[in-house]
Amino acid sequence: MFNARDKCAIAGVGFTDYSRDSGRPVRSLASEACLKAIQDAGLSVEDVDGFVSYNFNDSVPAIAVATELGVPAAGFAVDFLAGGNAANLIVLNAIAAIEAGLAKTVVCYRAMNGRSGFRLGGGREMAAHGITQFTAPFGWITYPQAMAMWCRRHMIEYGTSAEQLGGIAVTLRENAVLNERAMQRAPLTLDDYMNSRMIVDPFRLLDICLESDGACAVVVTSAERARDMKQKPVYVSGGAYGGGPQQGEDLFDAIRWPDHAHNYSKYIAADLWASAGIGPEDVDIAQIYDCFTYSIVMQLEGFGFCKEGEGGAFTEGRRIARDGALPVNTHGGLLSEAYIHGFNHVIEAVEQLRGQSGPRQVEGAEVALTTAGAMTCGSAMVLHN
Amino acid sequence: MGYNKPLPYPNSETKPFWDACRDGILRIQRCSDCGTNRFPPTGVCPACQSDRSEWIEASGRGRVFSWIVVRHPVPKDVYADKVPYVVAIIALDEGVRMVSNLVDIDVDSVQADMPVTVRFDKVTDELTLPVFVPADGADRGS
Ligand SMILES: [Zn+2]
Numbered sequence: 001m002f003n004a005r006d007k008c009a010i011a012g013v014g015f016t017d018y019s020r021d022s023g024r025p026v027r028s029l030a031s032e033a034c035l036k037a038i039q040d041a042g043l044s045v046e047d048v049d050g051f052v053s054y055n056f057n058d059s060v061p062a063i064a065v066a067t068e069l070g071v072p073a074a075g076f077a078v079d080f081l082a083g084g085n086a087a088n089l090i091v092l093n094a095i096a097a098i099e100a101g102l103a104k105t106v107v108c109y110r111a112m113n114g115r116s117g118f119r120l121g122g123g124r125e126m127a128a129h130g131i132t133q134f135t136a137p138f139g140w141i142t143y144p145q146a147m148a149m150w151c152r153r154h155m156i157e158y159g160t161s162a163e164q165l166g167g168i169a170v171t172l173r174e175n176a177v178l179n180e181r182a183m184q185r186a187p188l189t190l191d192d193y194m195n196s197r198m199i200v201d202p203f204r205l206l207d208i209c210l211e212s213d214g215a216c217a218v219v220v221t222s223a224e225r226a227r228d229m230k231q232k233p234v235y236v237s238g239g240a241y242g243g244g245p246q247q248g249e250d251l252f253d254a255i256r257w258p259d260h261a262h263n264y265s266k267y268i269a270a271d272l273w274a275s276a277g278i279g280p281e282d283v284d285i286a287q288i289y290d291c292f293t294y295s296i297v298m299q300l301e302g303f304g305f306c307k308e309g310e311g312g313a314f315t316e317g318r319r320i321a322r323d324g325a326l327p328v329n330t331h332g333g334l335l336s337e338a339y340i341h342g343f344n345h346v347i348e349a350v351e352q353l354r355g356q357s358g359p360r361q362v363e364g365a366e367v368a369l370t371t372a373g374a375m376t377c378g379s380a381m382v383l384h385n
Numbered sequence: 386m387g388y389n390k391p392l393p394y395p396n397s398e399t400k401p402f403w404d405a406c407r408d409g410i411l412r413i414q415r416c417s418d419c420g421t422n423r424f425p426p427t428g429v430c431p432a433c434q435s436d437r438s439e440w441i442e443a444s445g446r447g448r449v450f451s452w453i454v455v456r457h458p459v460p461k462d463v464y465a466d467k468v469p470y471v472v473a474i475i476a477l478d479e480g481v482r483m484v485s486n487l488v489d490i491d492v493d494s495v496q497a498d499m500p501v502t503v504r505f506d507k508v509t510d511e512l513t514l515p516v517f518v519p520a521d522g523a524d525r526g527s
Binding site: 126135200 | 389390391392393394395396399424425431450451452453454455456457459460463464467469470472474482483484485486492497512514516
């Protein structure tokens with residue numbers, strides 16, 4: 001279990017514009033976000049000695065960013081071959097490195113030309129090698145198709161409805177309307193949702209996250225050092241990474257997973273809350289990985305905000321709205337802000353806890369949950385100011 | 386034009402499965418030590434870690450565990466002629482699951498737990514795909 005409660009903090013954040021066509025190499029996006037994060041912390045490149053990122057062979061290695069920025073001693077440069085499940089893992093990895101003395105101040109980032117370059121939702125190769133030979137030949141190819149299978153199972157077991165999923169999309173859009181960096185800011189109604197095109201039943205177009213070009217970065221350092229830096233530190237009090245049994249050979253392969261109505265969150269929640277020394281009732285805001293509307297439902301249950309099967313009902317009655325009991329994805333999420341593979345959730349949590357979120361600021365936000373992942377494995381953190 | 390959809394590339398572990406499909410037989414692995422059935426094929430039994438296994442003939446009967454209806458084709462040029470189609474996770478009577486297509490059914494009539502049986506569709510000289518159809522007596526819709 002994570003045993004570094006409050007020993008490290010996020011001291012800086014940086015991000016690029018989010019767009020459909022950046023017109024730039026991914027490395028350039030990564031470097032911009034990382035440099036902004038370093039400068040936001042009041043540091044210069046000489047103060048940084050680590051870079052950690054994750055990608056699906058659609059980005060640049062950590063060392064490429066360190067090289068472009070002229071970092072003299074980037075000793076801890078690490079890349080995870082992973083999806084959104086790693087969006088909190090890279091921060092936990094930076095903390096592990098700092099605690100072990102492998103680095104002092106680490107920049108974590110995710111950069112992608114996810115719309116103009118390699119599109120994760122766009123399908124896979126026609127030659128089905130490995131485990132894919134048992135999925136792709138049946139036309140089961142894209143992430144929306146994969147995740148729709150999980151959503152259906154939840155509907156079968158618990159009666160989760162299209163109206164509940166639509167309510168999530170509408171609520172997150174409300175937040176994006178207030179967010180100047182969000183890619184989708186036009187107000188949305190439940191009718192708009194219900195009338196949006198069915199892509200892969202049970203998912204309509206508006207159940208599915210955006211595709212984005214952009215990059216996000218944060219600076220992680222010891223709490224002691226963070227207190228001497230420019231910004232109010234945001235402490236990492238808890239963290240967890242993992243999943244359940246029989247996760248399969250890759251993110252897509254969940255043939256052997258015990259029950260698709262429940263995801264990784266149910267398996268890491270106990271460690272997460274124990275490591276932070278608090279429970280879900282203590283959370284002020286939650287930035288929950290929303291590659292699809294449905295993944296929020298599953299994680300609300302898994303992390304214990306409600307009972308198993310009650311996630312759909314939990315989202316009703318504006319409970320997850322900005323003025324509700326548990327504001328969720330106050331930036332608009334992957335559904336309406338941008339799809340920077342979940343790392344934009346960390347940026348939003350930090351800005352909220354610093355009180356820098358402008359018109360979408362949740363007053364008095366002190367404790368935030370950030371989560372990453374939707375299927376068999378994932379990561380999460382508890383942050384506080 | 387030839388078959389343009391994804392083709393499985395069998396390896397030494399999976400070839401017996403695909404070979405059997407060509408003969409109209411649905412095969413799964415069984416651990417020779419503890420008897421646990423497993424699919425997809427692997428080298429080691431996750432229940433007892435034995436590396437001894439044999440292929441057994443499955444009944445071909447199962448139930449719909451979950452399903453989706455693909456309406457937007459991806460890649461478009463490959464699946465435009467197939468949508469809407471059903472992909473289902475089938476829970477076989479032998480206690481393992483398999484992903485396949487559910488065919489010969491109205492796509493809006495699929496139900497959880499509905500009984501299904503395997504059917505073998507030859508798509509090329511080398512490849513026969515195991516697909517599933519509603520079992521006798523199950524509601525196929527209109
Ligand atoms: Zn065994």
